[in-house]
Amino acid sequence: MIEWVAPRRRPLPRQPITLLALAWLLLVVAVAALAPLLPVADPQAIDSLHALQPPGIAHVLGTDFLGRDILARLLWGGRWTLQMGGLALSLAIGIGLPLGLAAGSGGGRVDALLMRLVDAWLAFPPLLLAMAVVAILGTGLVSVAVAVGIAAVPPYARVARSIAREVRAQPYIEAAWSIGCSPWRIAVRHVFPNALPSLVAFTATQLGWLLLNGAALNFLGLGAPLGVPEWGSMLAEGRGYLRAAPWASGFPGLALTLTVLAANLVGDGLQEALG
Amino acid sequence: MRRFTILFALLVAIIPACAARPGDRLVYGLTLAPSGIDPHVNASSELGIPLTAVYDTLVYQDLSCNCFVAGLAERWEVSDDGLVYTFYLRQDIVFHDGIPFDAEAVRYNLERITSDDLASQKARFMLGPYDHAEVVDDYTIRIYLGEPFTPLLDALSQVYLGMASPAALAEWGEEYQLHQVGTGPYIFAEYVPGDHLLLRRNPDYAWGPEIYANETAQVEEIEFRFFVDPATRSPALETGEVQVMGEIPPQDASRLSESDDFAIVPAAVPGVSLMLFMNTARPPLDDVLVRQALLYGTDRQAIVTAIFADTSPVAYGPLAAATLGYEPAVQGMYPYNAERAADLLERAGWSDSDGDGIRDREGEPLVLDLYLMSWGYMPEIGQMAAAQWRAIGVDTVSQVVSYPEALSIASEGTHHLIPFTLSGSDPDILRKFFHSQALFNWSGVNDPEMDFWLEEAAQLGDRQQRVALYSRVQRQVMQQALVIPIRDYVNLNGISRRVQGLRFDAQGWFPQLIDVTLEDR
Numbered sequence: 022m023i024e025w026v027a028p029r030r031r032p033l034p035r036q037p038i039t040l041l042a043l044a045w046l047l048l049v050v051a052v053a054a055l056a057p058l059l060p061v062a063d064p065q066a067i068d069s070l071h072a073l074q075p076p077g078i079a080h081v082l083g084t085d086f087l088g089r090d091i092l093a094r095l096l097w098g099g100r101w102t103l104q105m106g107g108l109a110l111s112l113a114i115g116i117g118l119p120l121g122l123a124a125g126s127g128g129g130r131v132d133a134l135l136m137r138l139v140d141a142w143l144a145f146p147p148l149l150l151a152m153a154v155v156a157i158l159g160t161g162l163v164s165v166a167v168a169v170g171i172a173a174v175p176p177y178a179r180v181a182r183s184i185a186r187e188v189r190a191q192p193y194i195e196a197a198w199s200i201g202c203s204p205w206r207i208a209v210r211h212v213f214p215n216a217l218p219s220l221v222a223f224t225a226t227q228l229g230w231l232l233l234n235g236a237a238l239n240f241l242g243l244g245a246p247l248g249v250p251e252w253g254s255m256l257a258e259g260r261g262y263l264r265a266a267p268w269a270s271g272f273p274g275l276a277l278t279l280t281v282l283a284a285n286l287v288g289d290g291l292q293e294a295l296g
Numbered sequence: 297m298r299r300f301t302i303l304f305a306l307l308v309a310i311i312p313a314c315a316a317r318p319g320d321r322l323v324y325g326l327t328l329a330p331s332g333i334d335p336h337v338n339a340s341s342e343l344g345i346p347l348t349a350v351y352d353t354l355v356y357q358d359l360s361c362n363c364f365v366a367g368l369a370e371r372w373e374v375s376d377d378g379l380v381y382t383f384y385l386r387q388d389i390v391f392h393d394g395i396p397f398d399a400e401a402v403r404y405n406l407e408r409i410t411s412d413d414l415a416s417q418k419a420r421f422m423l424g425p426y427d428h429a430e431v432v433d434d435y436t437i438r439i440y441l442g443e444p445f446t447p448l449l450d451a452l453s454q455v456y457l458g459m460a461s462p463a464a465l466a467e468w469g470e471e472y473q474l475h476q477v478g479t480g481p482y483i484f485a486e487y488v489p490g491d492h493l494l495l496r497r498n499p500d501y502a503w504g505p506e507i508y509a510n511e512t513a514q515v516e517e518i519e520f521r522f523f524v525d526p527a528t529r530s531p532a533l534e535t536g537e538v539q540v541m542g543e544i545p546p547q548d549a550s551r552l553s554e555s556d557d558f559a560i561v562p563a564a565v566p567g568v569s570l571m572l573f574m575n576t577a578r579p580p581l582d583d584v585l586v587r588q589a590l591l592y593g594t595d596r597q598a599i600v601t602a603i604f605a606d607t608s609p610v611a612y613g614p615l616a617a618a619t620l621g622y623e624p625a626v627q628g629m630y631p632y633n634a635e636r637a638a639d640l641l642e643r644a645g646w647s648d649s650d651g652d653g654i655r656d657r658e659g660e661p662l663v664l665d666l667y668l669m670s671w672g673y674m675p676e677i678g679q680m681a682a683a684q685w686r687a688i689g690v691d692t693v694s695q696v697v698s699y700p701e702a703l704s705i706a707s708e709g710t711h712h713l714i715p716f717t718l719s720g721s722d723p724d725i726l727r728k729f730f731h732s733q734a735l736f737n738w739s740g741v742n743d744p745e746m747d748f749w750l751e752e753a754a755q756l757g758d759r760q761q762r763v764a765l766y767s768r769v770q771r772q773v774m775q776q777a778l779v780i781p782i783r784d785y786v787n788l789n790g791i792s793r794r795v796q797g798l799r800f801d802a803q804g805w806f807p808q809l810i811d812v813t814l815e816d817r
Contacts, residue, residue, distance in 0.1 A: 067683040069602035073547075086547070087602060087680060160695075242670055247694040248679045261527050265547050 031293045039290025042283035049280055053100040062090035064097040064250045073266040083268040085259060091272055094250035098273065099280075101251045105166045105244075106232045112170030113177050113227065118220070120174070121181025126189060126208065136182065139175045147172035147230075148237055155243045165244045169234045173227060180223050184216045191215070218295030226288030229281040236277055252277045320516035322795070322814050325532055325541035329490045329522040334473035335456045336409045339418035341719060341805045344455040345542065346493055346520050348806040349513070351458025351478035354383055354402070355449055356505040357721065357802035362620065364449045367505045368397065368459060368479070378444030378757055385435040389503050391461035392483045399437040403429045404462040406439070422451035424754075444755040446762065450722040455806065479503070481513040481810040493520040495809075504810060509797070514813045533558060533790045539814065540798065540807075544790040546605040552790050559793055562607065565785040565804030566619035567719035568729060569611030570672065572681070572780040575712055577740030580662065585644035587777035591630040593637035593688040594681055600783050603676045607788055611781035613770045614726060618784065618804065621723035621766040626774050637688045648689050655689035663691045664712035667705050670696050674715050677782055706738045714738055717785055721802045723766040724754050730773055739778040746772055 033039060052059070062080075068088035076083040082091040124135040145153075151168040158164035188194065189212065197207050238244045239253030252273040259270030326345060332338040335347050354369040369383035389397035406429045409419045425442035432438055441448070451457055464477035476484040481504060482495035497513040504511065521538065523529050530548035533541045534557075544552065544560065553560040574581045574590065581587055596610045609617055613626030641647075646655040646662050655662040666682065668674040675696055682692040692713075697705065706714050716738065718725060727750040728734050732742040746769055753765035773779060787805065791798055797811040 065683075067680055069598050069680065072602055086676070242675075242696055247668070247675055247696055248682070261545050262547055263527065264530075264551065 030295075033290065033294045036290045036293065039286055039294075042286035042290070045279060045283040046287060049099055049276075049283075050103060052096050053103045056096045056100050059096060061093040061096055064089065064093040065248055066090070073262060073269070075266070076268055082272050083266065085255070085269045086262055086266070089250075091255075091268060094255055095252070095272055095276055098250040098252045098255055099276065101162065101245055101249065102232060102235060102253075102277075102280075105162055105169065105235045106228055108163070108166035109170035109173065109231045109235065110224065110228055112167060113173035113231070114224065116171075117174040117177025118181050121178040121183075122185050122208075122212075122216075124178065125182040125185025126212065128186075132182070135178070139178045143175040143179075145172075148234055151234055151238060152241070152243065155238060160243055161246070162244075165235055165238050168238065169231050172234065173231055177223075177227065181216075181220065184219050185212060188212045188215045219292070221295065222288050222292035224288075225291055226285050229284035229288070232277070232284065233281050320814070322515045322518045322540065322812065323538040324518055324520050325523045325529060325538040326520050327523060327526075327529070327543040329524060332473055333487070333489075333493075334476070335458055336405070336419045336460070337414060337416055337473070339456075341803075344803070344806045346482075346495060346518070346809075347458065347476070347478075347484075348455045348480075348801065349482040349495060349518075349809040350476055350480045350484045351455055351460065352389075352480050352503070352505075353454065353458055354385075354452045356507055357450070357453045358507050359802050364453060365506055367453070368402075368503075374757070378446070378755065379441050381439040381441070381448060382432070383437050383439070385437065386503055387435050389479050390500065391464075391479050392477045392498060393461050393464055395461055395463050397459065397479055398434050399431045400434075401459060401462050402437045403431050404465070405457075405459050408460075408465060409457065419456040422447075422454065422456055424448065424451070444757070446754060446757055447722040447724040450724075454803065481508075482518065485517075490522065492522075494518070495520075501810075507801075508808060509811045513810045514797075515809075518809060518812075530790060533792065536792070539792040539795050541790045542787060544788040546603070546607045546788065549607055549788045549790070550605060557793055559791050561789040561791055561798055561800075563787045563789060563800040563804045564609075564616070564618035565719045565787055566616050566721045566802070567725055567785070568614055568717060569616045569781045569784050570674075570677075570715060570717040571611065571614065571782055572666075572713045572715045573706070573711075573729075573738035574778060574780065575709055575714075575738065575740050576776075576778065577709055578712060580644075580646070580657075581664070581712055583644050584777055585640045586646070586662075588630070589637040589640035589644070589688065590685065590690065591637075591777055591780055592633045592640065593685055593690070594630075594780050595632040595684050596780075596782055597632065598684075599677055599680050602680060603673050604783060608786035609784045611784050612774075613781055614729065614773045614779055615723060615766075615770055616784035619723055619725075620721065621763040623767040623770040625767070626770055629774050630777075634684075634688055641688065641690075646689070653686070653689065654691045661691060662689065663693060665710070666692045666694045666713045667702055667711050668694060668696050668715060669699055669702050672715075672717065677715070681780075681782075706736075709740055711738070713780075715782070719785065719803060719805060721804075723762070724750075726750060726766060726769055726773075727754060730769060730778065741776070741778055743772070743776070 071084055072086050072088040074080050074084040080090050084090055120135055124132045150172040154168035154171055155164055158167060194211055197211055236253030239251045240257045245251040245254055255273035256270045262269050326342050328342045330338060330340040330343050333343040335343060353367050355364045356367045358365045368385055370386050372381060372383045374381055385399060391397060408414060409416055410426060424445040427440045427442045430438045458478055461477035464475060465472055468475045474487055481498055481501045483498050485496040486494040495518045497516050501512045523532055526545045529541050529544055530552060532538050549560050552558040574587050576582055600606060600610050613623060615622045641655055645657045648655050666678055668678040678694050682694055685692060705711050729736045730741055730746055731750050732747050749765045749769050753762045756762050794815045796813045796815060799808050801808060
C-alpha cells in the first residue's frame with residue numbers, strides 16, 4: 022500500500038516576498054544589460070577635485086576616492102558581476118548536472134567512483150579552490166567565472182545525484198520499467214521533468230553563492246582589471262575610507278547583499294511553488 | 297587582631313606592585329608581520345622599529361649636524377687610502393646576558409654577517425667591499441676593505457649591523473631571531489611571530505650615544521603588535537588598543553591630527569622616491585621625447601593631493617628631498633604641461649590619425665604596459681596616472697602583480713612602466729638603480745658616464761665632492777627622463793597624546809624608543 026502525500030505547494034503569485042526578490046533580480050539584470058544606454062556618468066572618469074563627495078544632486082550616490090561616480094560604477098559593475106555569475110553558473114551546471122545524474126541513475130560502481138571524485142573535490146574550500154584556479158589561469162572575467170564555476174561543481178553534482186536517486190525510487194518509475202519503457206524514455210520523460218523543479222530552485226540559490234564568491238575574488242584583487250568597476254573591487258577600494266566616505270563601499274555592499282539575498286529568496290520561493 | 301596584621305602586611309606588600317605607573321606599558325602598532333626579524337639576515341624596515349632599541353651600533357648618525365657620533369665605538373680612524381677603519385671601543389658595556397662587549401664580539405658579528413651560510417639579505421650588502429676584521433686588542437678592532445667605501449659608517453650606524461651577543465648567537469643558531477640579545481636600552485623579552493613582540497626596559501643601560509636624551513629607557517615594557525590591513529590602523533589607535541601606530545592612511549591622518557586625544561608624527565624617509573621606472577630598452581620608450589612627454593603629462597601634484605591628501609611632498613627627482621646630496625635643481629624640470637607633452641609626442645611621430653583618442657604611428661597605437669604592486673598606493677597612483685596619460689593620447693594596460701612577479705617582470709624587461717621605492721640615508725642608494733650593472737636597473741639604462749660617477753662617489757671620502765657627483769647623476773637621470781618621480785615617502789605615525797618624545801632616527805623608519813614617555817591622562 023503506497024500513500025501519496027502531496028507536498029504543500031504555494032504558487033508564486035501568493036508569495037509577495039519572492040515576487041519582490043524576483044523583481045529586484047530582473048531589475049539588476051536589466052540595468053546591467055542596458056548600462057551603456059543609461060544616462061549616467063562615465064564610470065571610469067577620474068575627477069580628483071570632486072573626490073569623496075557625499076550623495077547629492079551632482080552625484081546621486083556620491084563619488085569615490087578618485088572622484089568617480091558611484092552610481093555609474095554600480096550600474097556598470099553589476100554588468101561584470103552578472104556576466105561572471107551567469108558564465109560560472111552555466112559551467113557549474115554543465116559539469117555538475119551530467120556528473121550527478123550519471124551517478125544517480127547509474128548507481129553501483131559508477132556512483133561510488135564519481136562520488137569519491139566529488140568528495141575529493143569538495144574537500145577544498147570553494148574560495149580557496151577558486152583562488153588556486155585564478156592563480157593558474159590569471160585574472161579576468163573568464164578565468165574568474167571558470168574558477169568560481171569549477172568550485173561550484175561538487176554541490177551541484179551532489180544535489181543532482183540525490184534528486185535523481187530520489188526520483189528513480191518512485192513507484193511510477195518502477196511502473197514505467199515494468200510496462201517496458203526504454204531507459205532513455207524513462208530518463209527524458211519521467212526522471213528529468215520530475216527532478217527539474219528541485220534543480221531550478223537549487224540553481225537560484227546557487228547563483229547567490231556564485232556572485233558572492235566572484236565578488237570575494239574581486240575584493241582580493243583577483244578579478245576585473247584595475248579601474249574596471251565591479252562590486253567586490255569597489256567594496257575593497259572604499260574600505261579604507263569607511264570613516265570619511267561610508268557610501269563608497271556601502272552602496273556596492275548593499276547592492277551585493279540585496280542581490281544575493283534576492284537570489285536565495287527566489288530559490289526558496291521556487292522550491293515552494295514547484296517542489 | 298593578629299589576622300588583621302597579617303592581612304595588612306600582605307596589602308602593604310601588594311600595593312607597591314599594583315601601583316605601577318600607567319605609563320609603564322606602551323603598545324606600538326607595526327604594519328607588517330615580517331617573515332623573519334634577525335637584523336643580520338632579514339631586510340624589512342619593520343624589524344628595525346623594535347630592534348633599534350635592542351641593539352647598539354658602533355656609530356650613530358646625528359641629524360642635527362648630519363655627522364656620525366660615537367656609539368659602541370668611542371672614536372675611530374680611517375686610513376688615508378680609505379681601506380682600513382680602526383674602531384676604539386667603549387669598555388663599560390655588557391650584553392643583556394651579562395657578557396661584556398669587546399673587540400672579539402665585533403669580529404664575531406661581522407664574521408657571522410659575511411658568512412655565506414647566513415644568506416644575509418641586507419646586512420652583507422651594506423658592508424660593500426668588506427674584506428676581513430682584525431682584533432687588535434680587547435677593545436680595538438680594524439675593518440679591512442677591498443676598495444674604498446665611504447657609505448661604511450652609514451651602514452655601521454644601522455640596526456642591520458647591530459652588535460649581538462656572541463654567546464647567544466652560538467647558543468641559538470638558526471633560532472636566534474626568537475632569542476635576540478643585544479646591548480641596547482631595551483631587552484628582547486618575548487616574540488611570537490605574527491602575534492606580538494615584547495621589549496622590557498634594560499635598567500643597566502648607561503652607554504647611550506649623545507643623540508639619546510635619556511640615560512635609560514622610561515617605559516617599562518613596549519609591546520609590538522601587527523596591523524597589516526591599513527583600514528584597521530586608526531581604529532586600533534582610537535579605541536586605545538595601541539598608543540603608537542605606524543603608516544596611518546593619509547585619509548585618516550587629518551582627522552587624527554585635528555583631535556584632542558591624538559596627534560600625527562610625520563617622519564620623512566630618505567632614499568629613492570616612489571617613482572615609475574620607464575624601460576628605455578623597450579619601444580616606444582626608447583625615444584627620449586616620449587619619456588619626456590610622459591613626465592610633462594603627469595600631474596604629480598594632483599596625485600599627491602588626491603591619494604596622499606598632501607601629507608607627503610611631490611617628488612621631482614630620483615632622491616627624496618630628505619636624503620643627503622639631494623639636488624633641488626630637479627624641481628623645475630618637468631612642470632605639468634599637457635600641451636607640451638602633446639607637442640613632444642607629435643614631434644616623436646605619434647599622432648591620432650584614426651580619431652579614437654589614442655595616438656598611433658605607422659598603424660601602431662601608443663599603448664604602454666604598466667605593472668603595479670598592490671601595496672604603497674601603487675594601484676591608486678597607476679589609475680590616476682593612466683587617466684592623465686589618456687588625456688594626452690597615451691593608452692595603458694595596467695596589471696597588479698605580486699612582488700616576486702614584479703621582480704621577474706622588471707628583470708626580464710617586459711614592462712614599459714613599473715614603480716618602486718626604497719629607503720636609505722646614503723645617496724649611494726642611486727647605484728642600485730641607475731648603474732648599468734645594477735640589480736634594480738629597471739630603466740634599462742646603460743650610461744658609462746653615470747656608471748663612473750656612481751662608482752667614484754662611493755669611494756670618495758670628501759662629502760662635497762660626493763654630493764657634486766650625485767647631483768650630476770640626479771640631473772642626468774631626469775634629463776634622460778628615466779623615471780617619473782611621484783612622491784617622497786613620509787611615514788605618518790599616529791600617536792595618543794599621552795605619548796611624548798617620539799622621534800625617529802636618520803633612516804626615518806626607526807624610533808628612538810629610549811626617549812619615549814607615557815603620561816597619565
